[in-house]
Amino acid sequence: SRLKQALTKTRDNFSQRVEELISYYREIDDEFFEELTDLLIAADVGVSTSLKIIEELKAKVKAQKIGDPEKVKGLLREIIIELLGDEPVGLDQHSGPQILLVVGVNGVGKTTAIGKLANKYTREGKKVLLAAADTFRAAAAEQLAVWAQRAGVSLIRHQEGADPAAVVYDALEAAKARGTELLIIDTAGRLHNKKNLMEELRKINRVIERGYPEADYTAYLVLDATTGQNAVQQAKVFSEVAKLDGIILTKLDGSARGGVVLAIRSELGLPVCFVGVGEGIDDLQPFDPRGFAEALF
Ligand code: GDP
Numbered sequence: 001s002r003l004k005q006a007l008t009k010t011r012d013n014f015s016q017r018v019e020e021l022i023s024y025y026r027e028i029d030d031e032f033f034e035e036l037t038d039l040l041i042a043a044d045v046g047v048s049t050s051l052k053i054i055e056e057l058k059a060k061v062k063a064q065k066i067g068d069p070e071k072v073k074g075l076l077r078e079i080i081i082e083l084l085g086d087e088p089v090g091l092d093q094h095s096g097p098q099i100l101l102v103v104g105v106n107g108v109g110k111t112t113a114i115g116k117l118a119n120k121y122t123r124e125g126k127k128v129l130l131a132a133a134d135t136f137r138a139a140a141a142e143q144l145a146v147w148a149q150r151a152g153v154s155l156i157r158h159q160e161g162a163d164p165a166a167v168v169y170d171a172l173e174a175a176k177a178r179g180t181e182l183l184i185i186d187t188a189g190r191l192h193n194k195k196n197l198m199e200e201l202r203k204i205n206r207v208i209e210r211g212y213p214e215a216d217y218t219a220y221l222v223l224d225a226t227t228g229q230n231a232v233q234q235a236k237v238f239s240e241v242a243k244l245d246g247i248i249l250t251k252l253d254g255s256a257r258g259g260v261v262l263a264i265r266s267e268l269g270l271p272v273c274f275v276g277v278g279e280g281i282d283d284l285q286p287f288d289p290r291g292f293a294e295a296l297f
Contacts, residue, residue, distance in 0.1 A: 115147025
């Protein structure tokens with residue numbers, strides 16, 4: 001599958017080593033657990049999440065009186081599915097109007113992800129509209145315009161330096177007038193100025209909540225899977241400034257650090273909703289936890 005293919009590097013970096021460890025040990029002992037913990041940490045699962053997974057593994061091994069290391073793979077798969085939640089979480093299949101706010105720092109693949117989502121939902125028959133509320137960089141709106149054209153949707157934009165909340169206001173009015181079913185809003189993600197970012201996002205939130213209270217409102221953070229623990233750090237900071245509903249994890253295909261999915265879920269309580277598996281317009285998938293766990297082992 002596409003997901004399995006995207007996880008090639010993560011498998012080389014992690015699953016392969018787990019296999020080696022399993023074939024090296026004849027029985028499960030403390031040293032085995034220690035080495036497995038190190039492998040999890042090295043795969044960007046995060047220290048606390050790795051320890052948690054190993055504790056659960058130990059409990060299962062003990063309860064089921066398992067001695068054969070070969071059985072560990074299946075147990076790890078089970079633990080990962082439990083940790084991620086079995087059900088894939090995509091954008092709610094709402095019948096009424098929906099607004100999706102997308103946040104994330106530059107370079108993570110935010111514009112690409114928005115373009116892919118616009119395309120996906122347009123293909124599924126929804127009326128989609130984009131809004132360029134990243135008015136800080138002229139290039140951001142330009143790039144979004146290219147994706148809007150590819151996906152065959154309209155884009156609401158103002159001039160560089162305009163008030164992002166004003167763009168959002170106009171986009172809401174346009175969405176209502178045109179019967180838009182999904183409005184996707186791109187925002188600037190300048191994390192180095194946390195106070196400004198917080199204020200900007202607050203203002204946008206207020207405009208949305210007052211301007212279109214009947215719409216279903218979701219906020220996704222875009223993270224780059226190749227940045228590992230750095231992505232977790234970004235998620236922590238964004239969680240402090242905005243109310244997030246989920247994560248779009250990009251560049252899973254180029255990353256050996258797919259384990260970061262587990263750290264994000266467990267440390268931040270945020271579900272990964274979509275994963276980027278390539279640069280093409282169709283290379284975005286709703287995240288499937290079971291498929292992920294099965295692709296790993
Ligand atoms: P932004 O600055 O966050 O809007 O980032 P862009 O959307 O411009 O993406 C930055 C780079 O990452 C571009 O070269 C994209 O083609 C690439 N990219 C985005 N998503 C993916 C993905 O899922 N896989 C791969 N391999 N590349 C991606």
